[in-house]
Amino acid sequence: MRAAKNHRGRLPSYSEGWAQFGSHDDDDGVNWLMFNRAQPNQDWLTIKIVANGKALRKANYWLTVNLMNGKIAFSRDQLQMMLYREGLVEKVGESIKSIIEQATGEQSAAA
Numbered sequence: 001m002r003a004a005k006n007h008r009g010r011l012p013s014y015s016e017g018w019a020q021f022g023s024h025d026d027d028d029g030v031n032w033l034m035f036n037r038a039q040p041n042q043d044w045l046t047i048k049i050v051a052n053g054k055a056l057r058k059a060n061y062w063l064t065v066n067l068m069n070g071k072i073a074f075s076r077d078q079l080q081m082m083l084y085r086e087g088l089v090e091k092v093g094e095s096i097k098s099i100i101e102q103a104t105g106e107q108s109a110a111a
Contacts, residue, residue, distance in 0.1 A: 007059035009051035012037070018048070021099065024091040030055045032088055034095055043068050045099065049081075049092060057084055065096055067103040072096075 012018035012035050022034040031052040036045050045067055051059035061077040072078055081089045 004057045006054040006056055007051070008054050009033070009059040011035075011050055012048050022091070022095045023052075024088055026085060026087050028056070032091075034092065036099065039064075044073070045103075047092070047096070049088065061088075063092070063096075065100070067100055070096065070100050 011033070017037045018035045019037070020033055020035050024032045024034070026032060032055075033050050033052050035048045035050065037048075038044075039046055043066055045065050047063040047065060049061040049063070058077075058080055061081055063075075063078055064073040065071070066073065078089070081092070
């Protein structure tokens with residue numbers, strides 16, 4: 001069995017529409033930055049979670065979230081987070097819930 005490797009996070013570009021919406025310091029000292037970007041279909045949001053430096057096993061996680069029902073469509077990375085980064089999963093879940101509440105509140109106000 002191979003030893004797990006450290007990987008470096010790749011920050012997304014603000015010029016490509018990414019916005020940082022949170023961060024989390026994990027138990028092993030890794031600082032995680034959370035970014036989102038709207039998709040052309042405004043019901044969906046792409047989320048990228050990036051290690052601010054190096055992290056063991058995986059340093060970039062991708063999720064796609066439906067803003068109407070909170071379901072995650074790209075769940076392979078979510079499973080990896082659940083296996084190795086429980087604290088990060090909890091923080092990302094809280095942040096996604098907040099984004100969804102904000103999005104649905106804005107849509108209700110516009111109606």
